[in-house]
Amino acid sequence: MSFIFRAYHAMARQRGMSTKTGLPTAATYVFVNMLRKLRDDFSPEYLAAVFDVAAPTFRDQQAGQITTVRRFDLKTQTFQEIEYRGYKANRSEMPGDLAQQLPYIRRALEAYRIPILELGGYEADDVIGTLAKKAAAQSYLVYVVSSDKDMLQLVNDRVLVLNPPKDNLICDAAKVEEILGVPPERVVDVMALRGDSIDNIPGAPGIGEKGSVELIKRFGTVEAALDRAAEVERRTYRESLQNNREAVVISKKLATIDCDVPIGLDVNAMKAGEPDIQALRALFTELEFTSLLKDLLPVVEVAEGDYREAKSAADIEAELSALPPGGVLAVAVDSEAQPQSKLEDEAEEAEEEMLPLSTTVTAPEPARCIAISAAAGKALTILAEGDGAASRLRDALSDEKLPKAIHDFKAAIHSLAEQRGIELRNVQHDPMLYSYLLDPTYSSHRLPDVALRRFSLKLSGNVAESADVTGRLASTLRREVEECGLLKVYHDIDLPLVPVLARMEEAGVNIDRKALSAMSSRLEHEVEIKAREIYQHAGCEFNINSPRQLGDVLFNKLNLPKPVKYGKGKTISTAVDVLEVLAATHEVPRLVL
Incomplete structure (x- = not known):
């Protein structure tokens, strides 16, 4: 039980994790990761x-x-x-909220046999x-x-x-x-x-x-x-x-x-046995543990797709002509380098700890190649530079009469419109926006994560595969959004806002450096004054930003009552809630706050 409580308190001061139905999951998530690490490190x-x-x-x-x-x-x-x-x-x-999770922790242990x-x-x-x-x-x-x-x-x-x-x-x-x-x-x-x-x-x-x-x-x-x-x-x-x-x-x-x-x-x-993969998959799906689900799946190519590279404009024409009446052209963009952001890495580790609703846009990478898909299981890849096929593709992407689907419309605007001069017109479907409308509590809505959740597919990163899966997701998620009565939100707010946000990110914010510098100097001066006041009441100087040194002053030098909880490394906690209690009886914690 001590490990369950440790798992619970590990996330207690961070943003709580829960499913879209409100079921708390933080302790279960941390406990499962602790268990997996134990098995991986020692193979008992x-x-x-x-x-x-x-x-x-x-x-x-x-x-x-x-x-x-x-x-x-x-x-x-x-x-x-x-x-x-x-x-x-x-x-x-x-x-x-911990008692609610005990049955799921037991299920996890049972699934790991x-x-x-x-x-x-x-x-x-x-x-x-x-x-x-x-x-x-x-x-x-x-x-x-x-x-x-x-x-x-x-x-x-x-x-x-x-x-x-x-x-x-x-x-x-x-x-x-x-x-x-x-x-x-x-x-x-x-x-x-x-x-x-x-x-x-x-x-x-x-x-x-x-x-x-x-x-x-x-x-x-x-x-x-x-x-x-x-x-x-x-x-x-x-x-x-x-x-x-x-x-x-x-x-x-x-x-x-x-x-x-x-x-x-x-x-x-x-005797340690192999985990029950089906039971784990059911549990992780119910608890919306996307990152853990990935580890249960083999690397799966999308069912023997017909993926080809365009050699000429005629290849583009053939793909476009394959669009059925009322069909949508799915588009995927492969940039020069698209590493997963540090923010998204952290989000996967903490699952629902944060919601990366956008990534920092700094010098977006230009599109290296683009893939289009007119039907499930088929896709065509085209190099973004050059004439012939690339020129015909640019015309198709700018065609206002041709409806399109693309995952992360805003990122595509940065990669295409701003870097290649290609203006995407008539984008009707963005599975990333659909996913967020349907499951706003998920930490990530990247294409690989949505494909994993919806289709149990672990994508390879192939841009043609991305176009194919984008098209499949667009139709599937569109139906769900409609069934949930969210189409008006999507059409009136979410989708029209994407180009606006893209332009805002491109324009940036005009900062008055002189004003900021003056503000910084003033705040540093105020902090210094406050620090001297704290030192005077404490009777010594110390690093106020160090939990260990602050705890030593509060609980050893000033003999203030110690809390029962501990911070990282078994250091007595100096968290805000602890300081708030102590502030009622002593000046130092009040000034620190």
């Missing part, structure tokens, strides 16, 4: 996913023995007794610990895939912890001691002292990460530290151990993973 022979069961566990019964706990107040340097609300009482209810294990009365950690112990006893080398430090207590010569978010960090006993300062068998002792605010494990108040390691290194176990508390020189540590023995002992029990729960190890059931 055996694999299983372990889920928590939404029911009380034996730890809830253990924690019931505690009624009150003490908290150390940094300001008064005294211990305060408060009511203990129970194990994991500080955890908020699972977000509704990964067994799902769970056991009532126990947590997933206990099931993992038990299975790891049993597998190690049968001489298997076990990798526990987790980013939770709790799992490091399981490490031994046959059990390792793999942390994918940390660049596939593999933790053996030496790495555990490097990270936590103690060997794996002493991890629970350290955890018993420092406690866990998220799981509401009380620990010893006033003894944090540094103090817990020092005490366990000195005394060996938490029991020994409790028995010899009088020898501890630091007063707060000594009094905390002396006054919280019961809470610390219970904390160790709560932090200890039970490796003897009643569950059997069936290694054969965990």
Whole structure:
């Protein structure tokens, strides 16, 4: 479950992903990618996913023995007794948009043929610990895939912890001691002292990460530290151990993973198999994961198309004469270089994170060759330069009586009209606009993506193929747009706006550089003044734009309350929502905002 929550929070501060029906999908998308990367990086022979069961566990019964706990107040340097609300009482209810995605995450695991294990009365950690112990006893080398430090207590010569978010960090006993300062068998002792605010494990108040390691290194176990508390020189540590023995002992029990729960190890059931492609395709289609769908399909040429190169104007005439009455000439343009934009690359990675409604137009590449298609399965390619065929093609493209279809009309205007002097007239169909009208939540409406979604085809990039598929998409999507009652929007707004936008992009924006320079200088001066004010309140200078340095000032130097969530690299979060809460009690976060 920890990986599901990590997947959820990975996208929590970015634009949410959802299907066109409003179903949230971000956690599912990230989880599936994490799972795919794990399989690709390690090719595990055996694999299983372990889920928590939404029911009380034996730890809830253990924690019931505690009624009150003490908290150390940094300001008064005294211990305060408060009511203990129970194990994991500080955890908020699972977000509704994450709960909606759990069935789809389970479907993904099933489609990848990964067994799902769970056991009532126990947590997933206990099931993992038990299975790891049993597998190690049968001489298997076990990798526990987790980013939770709790799992490091399981490490031994046959059990390792793999942390994918940390660049596939593999933790053996030496790495555990490097990270936590103690060997794996002493991890629970350290955890018993420092406690866990998220799981509401009380620990010893006033003894944090540094103090817990020092005490366990000195005394060996938490029991020994409790028995010899009088020898501890630091007063707060000594009094905390002396006054919280019961809470610390219970904390160790709560932090200890039970490796003897009643569950059997069936290694054969965990054998990694080939994914169920049909199930994955159905799932990814339902969730509108276009980029993931691509990886499920082989490179497919469009069914043995009759694609030829024009040698003369007569070839163009023959293609045009093949147009049926009321037919539309499909056109595709192949520029000198058409690399996928960085924006589109990022959009594919984050799927619905952003909507690249347009790409930045900077010095558009001239058309190298053009393809036309008068009927499905046929297309003719013509070099854009030269006489003969090229001249006849230019006349056809400019013919106001000849209806045309082209994917991304605006890009074609830049490549043809502005670079080759070819004016496209009577463009009636733009499948890219149709696609956006029908599915506005998709991140990409490029021809390969629309062809994949609509026809399950993975295009090769051949310009003749593009013309052929453009014609097919135009008729298919046109019908759907009409059925959805969107033709008026298309004809009255979207299509007429394309040439306007193209002219705007070509003209650009007139900028007053002098005014911008003055504005920049003024803003830099204001920022400098604000920074000095922040330094004065913080009592030191630091890089305000560094989350790590800002967090150090807020939570270590100023001792402001730490949030329960973390940013990248396990850095305590300094996100806007965190700063907004802190701003109510201190000037520094208010000024930073």
